[in-house]
Amino acid sequence: MSRMPLPGPLHVTALGNALVDVIARSDYDFVDSHELERGATVMVDLERVEAVYADLPPAQEISGGSAANTVAGLASFGASSAFIARVRDDQLGKVFTHDLRSLGVHFDVPAATAGPATGRCLVVVTPDAQRTQCTYLGVSSELGPDDVDPELIAAAQVTYLEGYLWDQPAAKEAIRKAAATARSIGRQVALTLSDPFCVDRHRDEFKHLVENDVDIVFANDDEICSLYEVSEFDEALDHVRRHCEIAALTRGPLGSVIVGPDEVINVPAEPVAAVVDTTGAGDQYAAGFLYGLTSGSELDVAGKLASLAAAEVISHLGARPEVSLRELAGDLLP
Amino acid sequence: MSRMPLPGPLHVTALGNALVDVIARSDYDFVDSHELERGATVMVDLERVEAVYADLPPAQEISGGSAANTVAGLASFGASSAFIARVRDDQLGKVFTHDLRSLGVHFDVPAATAGPATGRCLVVVTPDAQRTQCTYLGVSSELGPDDVDPELIAAAQVTYLEGYLWDQPAAKEAIRKAAATARSIGRQVALTLSDPFCVDRHRDEFKHLVENDVDIVFANDDEICSLYEVSEFDEALDHVRRHCEIAALTRGPLGSVIVGPDEVINVPAEPVAAVVDTTGAGDQYAAGFLYGLTSGSELDVAGKLASLAAAEVISHLGARPEVSLRELAGDLLP
Numbered sequence: 001m002s003r004m005p006l007p008g009p010l011h012v013t014a015l016g017n018a019l020v021d022v023i024a025r026s027d028y029d030f031v032d033s034h035e036l037e038r039g040a041t042v043m044v045d046l047e048r049v050e051a052v053y054a055d056l057p058p059a060q061e062i063s064g065g066s067a068a069n070t071v072a073g074l075a076s077f078g079a080s081s082a083f084i085a086r087v088r089d090d091q092l093g094k095v096f097t098h099d100l101r102s103l104g105v106h107f108d109v110p111a112a113t114a115g116p117a118t119g120r121c122l123v124v125v126t127p128d129a130q131r132t133q134c135t136y137l138g139v140s141s142e143l144g145p146d147d148v149d150p151e152l153i154a155a156a157q158v159t160y161l162e163g164y165l166w167d168q169p170a171a172k173e174a175i176r177k178a179a180a181t182a183r184s185i186g187r188q189v190a191l192t193l194s195d196p197f198c199v200d201r202h203r204d205e206f207k208h209l210v211e212n213d214v215d216i217v218f219a220n221d222d223e224i225c226s227l228y229e230v231s232e233f234d235e236a237l238d239h240v241r242r243h244c245e246i247a248a249l250t251r252g253p254l255g256s257v258i259v260g261p262d263e264v265i266n267v268p269a270e271p272v273a274a275v276v277d278t279t280g281a282g283d284q285y286a287a288g289f290l291y292g293l294t295s296g297s298e299l300d301v302a303g304k305l306a307s308l309a310a311a312e313v314i315s316h317l318g319a320r321p322e323v324s325l326r327e328l329a330g331d332l333l334p
Numbered sequence: 335m336s337r338m339p340l341p342g343p344l345h346v347t348a349l350g351n352a353l354v355d356v357i358a359r360s361d362y363d364f365v366d367s368h369e370l371e372r373g374a375t376v377m378v379d380l381e382r383v384e385a386v387y388a389d390l391p392p393a394q395e396i397s398g399g400s401a402a403n404t405v406a407g408l409a410s411f412g413a414s415s416a417f418i419a420r421v422r423d424d425q426l427g428k429v430f431t432h433d434l435r436s437l438g439v440h441f442d443v444p445a446a447t448a449g450p451a452t453g454r455c456l457v458v459v460t461p462d463a464q465r466t467q468c469t470y471l472g473v474s475s476e477l478g479p480d481d482v483d484p485e486l487i488a489a490a491q492v493t494y495l496e497g498y499l500w501d502q503p504a505a506k507e508a509i510r511k512a513a514a515t516a517r518s519i520g521r522q523v524a525l526t527l528s529d530p531f532c533v534d535r536h537r538d539e540f541k542h543l544v545e546n547d548v549d550i551v552f553a554n555d556d557e558i559c560s561l562y563e564v565s566e567f568d569e570a571l572d573h574v575r576r577h578c579e580i581a582a583l584t585r586g587p588l589g590s591v592i593v594g595p596d597e598v599i600n601v602p603a604e605p606v607a608a609v610v611d612t613t614g615a616g617d618q619y620a621a622g623f624l625y626g627l628t629s630g631s632e633l634d635v636a637g638k639l640a641s642l643a644a645a646e647v648i649s650h651l652g653a654r655p656e657v658s659l660r661e662l663a664g665d666l667l668p
Contacts, residue, residue, distance in 0.1 A: 061395035091425040099392040
């Protein structure tokens with residue numbers, strides 16, 4: 001299997017699902033009639049994703065996947081990064097691969113030549129700009145520890161892990177291997193909790209991870225409250241301060257709160273003329289924050305870069321930036 | 335081969351290429367370095383489309399194809415229509431089929447189970463909102479007379495033909511069969527000239543078609559000037575008045591000119607706040623015009639519907655309407 005030459009030093013190596021988003025506008029009647037979770041993500045099998053697709057209005061396809069969106073955002077800031085995930089040798093796999101490589105992201109896990117198709121995520125954007133998702137993982141669910149190239153982990157300042165992966169036993173082992181590899185050589189590990197339902201499914205394991213193996217946690221208010229089984233954000237904040245070095249907690253239009261070793265910083269949300277589609281807001285927030293952190297910014301500046309990236313992505317359909325985040329950030333860059 | 339039940343009476347049955355557009359923003363350096371024709375469409379083989387794609391920035395996939403875009407626009411006006419084209423049983427073929435059927439368009443040519451892949455069109459949108467295209471027809475080039483179901487032609491008031499098809503010998507026979515079938519039972523035949531380079535390749539045959547087999551011609555100023563080998567639009571107008579019953583000639587921001595049996599009507603362009611991507615302007619113009627014509631509007635009103643549909647589609651990426659053209663048209667509808 002010929003692999004691409006290893007890149008030089010990296011800002012971030014990420015592990016996640018390789019998905020192509022299939023984005024359509026519809027309403028909550030559609031969401032409810034297909035028993036999807038309003039505003040959240042459900043994992044479905046092939047039969048169910050095809051049944052929902054058959055009823056979906058005309059759609060557009062844009063590469064997605066939570067951690068993949070984050071490395072695309074990092075590339076837009078000018079960072080170098082690598083991505084580890086599974087695609088098949090089909091048309092959607094080629095689309096996914098093209099859309100990362102054309103950004104300069106190192107992505108060379110060989111495409112599977114048999115088994116399930118490349119994963120996809122049906123994204124229903126409702127008139128309130130919220131997105132409800134229905135994901136068929138396909139071959140992405142076959143990611144395992146053998147796909148984790150220790151050289152890519154060693155090359156990166158931060159290894160970024162997608163919580164959604166925790167649903168699959170082999171992917172869980174891949175995460176454990178990546179985190180252990182990174183920490184054994186003094187690299188940082190970041191984790192996004194991904195989804196409140198995902199947290200609910202794996203609460204104890206996620207808590208153990210956050211307390212023992214993770215340096216930087218990303219979560220939104222629902223996710224962090226679910227992790228600690230509390231109803232108020234401030235209560236969750238008390239827990240998180242005791243358990244991890246850095247946490248970046250997003251609160252939608254309320255902005256975000258960054259918890260550092262010695263400080264708690266409130267970052268206002270960047271104003272947006274019109275919110276079109278909130279898909280990818282958390283992914284791009286993570287991109288901005290990780291770019292700041294790995295290029296020497298202070299936490300407050302990293303938070304501003306994060307808010308800026310999130311604001312760009314919610315102003316249009318799709319979960320990846322449409323303009324250069326590097327240009328957008330201008331003087332904020334280190 | 336199980337076919338879908340034939341629909342009732344149709345406004346339009348269209349023959350065209352089945353393509354998925356792969357849309358990316360870039361600049362004329364990219365266009366020139368890949369030897370594409372600025373603002374036009376070149377037909378390429380698999381090797382070349384893959385070479386251009388490898389260099390293309392991240393893209394989004396949206397179903398396209400000139401005549402397919404027109405039937406999508408007709409559906410958005412509330413018209414019933416059928417489409418005849420070839421896809422393969424691959425992921426892009428499923429995307430193309432889904433995006434038409436979910437609009438209620440009757441599309442039931444069985445997907446090929448062997449041979450080239452579903453066709454695609456790389457669309458490079460430059461900062462001036464122009465589009466330069468590079469089309470790999472794939473299995474679409476295998477459309478032939480056997481695919482033309484006479485019942486679908488008989489069911490439709492107008493049979494609409496895409497000039498691009500003329501590049502393929504078998505598709506040319508399909509066009510001839512469709513036109514002959516329609517005229518033999520007193521139905522109307524419409525043709526779009528598609529592209530000035532396409533006209534240049536087939537001038538004599540297109541002239542013969544327009545003079546003998548076509549009731550309604552769609553062309554932009556470059557195409558109609560190319561057809562009659564004149565440099566001034568007004569000269570082309572003199573020719574066209576003598577040769578066909580109805581012509582709808584578009585002139586970009588100058589609006590359009592409709593030539594009827596007894597009149598020539600100038601239709602102003604509908605104002606657009608910001609032109610984002612001109613892909614599909616002609617296709618949606620044809621949708622509006624054909625909707626008006628087949629639902630009993632006078633030529634001037636059909637022209638207004640046409641301009642309205644064109645204005646909607648150039649205000650966003652992609653060649654199909656994003657909002658209901660029926661709602662947009664409001665009081666203009668018959």
